[in-house]
Amino acid sequence: MATYEHTIKVFDDEIGQLRGLIAQMGGLAEQAIGDAIEALKRHDLETAAEIVRNDKKIDQLEVQAEELAVRIIALRAPLADDLRDVVAALKIAGVIERIADYAKNIAKRTPLIDSHSEIEPLSVLPAMAALAIEMVHDVLDAFAARDPEAAQQVCARDRAVDDFYNSLFRVLVTHMMENPATIGQVTHLLFIAKNLERIGDHATNIAEMVYFAATGTHMAERDRGAFVTRQGE
Amino acid sequence: MATYEHTIKVFDDEIGQLRGLIAQMGGLAEQAIGDAIEALKRHDLETAAEIVRNDKKIDQLEVQAEELAVRIIALRAPLADDLRDVVAALKIAGVIERIADYAKNIAKRTPLIDSHSEIEPLSVLPAMAALAIEMVHDVLDAFAARDPEAAQQVCARDRAVDDFYNSLFRVLVTHMMENPATIGQVTHLLFIAKNLERIGDHATNIAEMVYFAATGTHMAERDRGAFVTRQGE
Numbered sequence: 152m153a154t155y156e157h158t159i160k161v162f163d164d165e166i167g168q169l170r171g172l173i174a175q176m177g178g179l180a181e182q183a184i185g186d187a188i189e190a191l192k193r194h195d196l197e198t199a200a201e202i203v204r205n206d207k208k209i210d211q212l213e214v215q216a217e218e219l220a221v222r223i224i225a226l227r228a229p230l231a232d233d234l235r236d237v238v239a240a241l242k243i244a245g246v247i248e249r250i251a252d253y254a255k256n257i258a259k260r261t262p263l264i265d266s267h268s269e270i271e272p273l274s275v276l277p278a279m280a281a282l283a284i285e286m287v288h289d290v291l292d293a294f295a296a297r298d299p300e301a302a303q304q305v306c307a308r309d310r311a312v313d314d315f316y317n318s319l320f321r322v323l324v325t326h327m328m329e330n331p332a333t334i335g336q337v338t339h340l341l342f343i344a345k346n347l348e349r350i351g352d353h354a355t356n357i358a359e360m361v362y363f364a365a366t367g368t369h370m371a372e373r374d375r376g377a378f379v380t381r382q383g384e
Numbered sequence: 385m386a387t388y389e390h391t392i393k394v395f396d397d398e399i400g401q402l403r404g405l406i407a408q409m410g411g412l413a414e415q416a417i418g419d420a421i422e423a424l425k426r427h428d429l430e431t432a433a434e435i436v437r438n439d440k441k442i443d444q445l446e447v448q449a450e451e452l453a454v455r456i457i458a459l460r461a462p463l464a465d466d467l468r469d470v471v472a473a474l475k476i477a478g479v480i481e482r483i484a485d486y487a488k489n490i491a492k493r494t495p496l497i498d499s500h501s502e503i504e505p506l507s508v509l510p511a512m513a514a515l516a517i518e519m520v521h522d523v524l525d526a527f528a529a530r531d532p533e534a535a536q537q538v539c540a541r542d543r544a545v546d547d548f549y550n551s552l553f554r555v556l557v558t559h560m561m562e563n564p565a566t567i568g569q570v571t572h573l574l575f576i577a578k579n580l581e582r583i584g585d586h587a588t589n590i591a592e593m594v595y596f597a598a599t600g601t602h603m604a605e606r607d608r609g610a611f612v613t614r615q616g617e
Contacts, residue, residue, distance in 0.1 A: 221471055224457045238454055245478065324571060328564045335557050338574060345575070 162227050165219065169240045170295065172216040176247045177291040179209050181284050183254035184350065188280040190258060191343070192273065194266035202258035209251040216244035232367070236297075239364035243294060243357050250287060250353050253346040260339045270326065270333060276343060279315045283347045286312070286354035290361065299365040302358040306370065312351030319344045395460050398452065402473045403528065405449040409480045410524040412442050414517050416487035417583065421513040423491060424576070425506070427499035435491035442484040449477035465600070469530075472597035476527060476590050483520060483586050486579040493572045503559060503566060509576060512548045516580045519545065519587035523594060532598040535591040539603065545584030552577045 183202050190198040220241035223229065229237055264273075286305050293301035323341050327334045362370045416435050423431040453474035456462065462470055497506075519538050526534035556574050560567045595603045 217471070221457060221467065224454060225461045225467065228458045228461070234454065234458065238450070242478075245475075320571075324568050327560060327567045327571075331561045331564050334560045334567070338553075338557060338560075338571070341571060341574075342578070 158227070162223070162229065162233070165223050165227070166233070166236065166240075169216060169219050169223065169237065172212055172219065173240055173243055173247070174291065174295060176209055176212045176216070176244060176251075177287065179205070179212070180247050180251040180254065181287050183209070183251050184257075184280055184284050184287070184347075187254045187257040187261070188277050191261050191264065192277060194261065194264070196262055199258040199261035203255050206251055206255040209248055213244045213248040217241060220244070235364045235367065239294070239360045242360055246353050246357050246360075247287075247291075250350050253350050253353075257343050257346055260343055263339050264336050270337060270340065271322075273340065275315075275319060275322075276340070276347070279312065279319065279344065279347050282308070282312050282315065283350040283354070286351055287357075290354045290357045293358065294361045294364075297361075297365045299362045302361040302365070303370065305358040306355050309351045309355045312348055316344055316348035391460070395456070395462065395466070398456050398460070399466070399469065399473075402449060402452050402456065402470065405445055405452065406473055406476055406480070407524065407528060409442055409445045409449070409477060409484075410520065412438070412445070413480050413484040413487065414520050416442070416484050417490075417513055417517050417520070417580075420487045420490040420494070421510050424494050424497065425510060427494065427497070429495055432491040432494035436488050439484055439488040442481055446477045446481040450474060453477070468597045468600065472527070472593045475593055479586050479590050479593075480520075480524075483583050486583050486586075490576050490579055493576055496572050497569050503570060503573065504555075506573065508548075508552060508555075509573070509580070512545065512552065512577065512580050515541070515545050515548065516583040516587070519584055520590075523587045523590045526591065527594045527597075530594075530598045532595045535594040535598070536603065538591040539588050542584045542588045545581055549577055549581035 183205065186198055187202050189195070190202065220237050223237050224234070227233075286308055290302060290305040293299075293305060320341065323337050323344070327337050330337075359370050362368075416438065419431055420435050422428070423435065453470050456470050457467070460466075519541055523535060523538040526532075526538060553574065556570050556577070560570050563570075592603050595601075
């Protein structure tokens with residue numbers, strides 16, 4: 152019995168450690184998105200370069216999370232709920248790493264946007280970014296709290312990010328038509344908007360994983376926010 | 385001894401089954417990319433819609449591969465080389481699913497490109513797609529053969545796909561400047577070119593996983609083809 156309790160204790164410690172790594176990755180990813188948009192707005196090339204460098208840290212945390220998750224599965228052979236939890240953590244680490252990559256990509260484009268450009272959509276991106284960051288934040292809270300309802304609510308919000316993107320897409324295309332000289336720069340803004348839209352998609356993916364880990368069933372299609380025919384997707 | 389041999393036999397069977405799933409996913413993903421570009425060229429909306437539908441099949445295979453990999457890790461507790469192999473398969477399944485998503489995204493954009501458009505870069509995309517498909521094909525061959533050198537060769541080719549993309553990016557931006565009326569459509573071509581470039585990146589990621597699984601060491605930075613400052617990335 153003592154050994155059994157010890158095993159459970161070790162397992163709980165390891166799961167806690169794994170969840171800690173995910174939380175740490177999530178915090179860094181959120182910050183990277185916010186900083187990237189802020190650096191873009193202020194044409195702050197130093198911060199942009201720092202975001203690119205810091206991405207390595209998130210990559211390393213992902214490697215750690217993966218190793219820990221695999222070790223837990225191999226050594227503790229967790230069953231049902233616990234196994235779903237560990238596999239979810241393993242996958243979520245991978246998705247956060249990709250979310251951070253999108254932030255890095257935004258940072259990499261910062262030097263390519265003219266510091267004096269007064270492209271109006273540039274002022275809309277921060278609001279879209281705030282929405283995407285909120286989704287990432289809330290879905291990781293849902294994961295920490297093992298809360299399937301909170302995960303569903305995050306999915307519902309992906310629609311708003313998509314609408315933002317679709318409207319920005321139209322605005323940017325119109326802007327290019329009216330100001331052909333800015334086309335090179337505006338295409339970068341288009342990719343940046345796309346990156347934020349993809350961050351929303353990835354938050355939705357995490358929400359599905361959280362829901363499955365917590366309930367053992369897949370989220371109903373209509374709650375997922377994955378629509379087949381979105382303009383410009 | 386008989387039981388030990390039996391265990392090894394079961395393990396080998398399961399690994400074989402896992403590798404079979406990966407090969408099947410890879411074949412479908414390669415076909416989806418090729419078909420998507422072909423459908424785009426011919427403005428074949430029916431084929432494009434079919435590619436979008438068929439993507440579900442790849443998603444299902446990924447779920448199967450993941451379940452099998454987790455089962456192998458939990459029940460067989462493989463060590464060192466074998467564990468690396470199973471974890472690589474688990475991750476590669478995830479990357480192939482994303483590669484197929486890019487093909488799906490190309491298919492989704494097909495209805496948005498005018499059937500009568502004579503945008504010249506449209507004729508360059510098939511060559512770029514062929515290169516990307518070849519990378520995916522060869523890296524999965526490298527995985528099947530557990531061949532780290534072949535994996536390295538795939539990485540070296542990512543540079544060519546990037547060069548293709550960068551040159552297309554410039555051509556498309558110029559085209560937009562000279563023909564503002566086509567901007568809406570050309571932005572979709574820009575995203576399609578970007579998707580192909582990302583497929584090359586993902587093939588490179590798989591190559592790194594194959595290399596690590598086969599050797600236990602990470603590929604040297606210079607062989608990876610991951611360059612920090614690419615225009616338009």
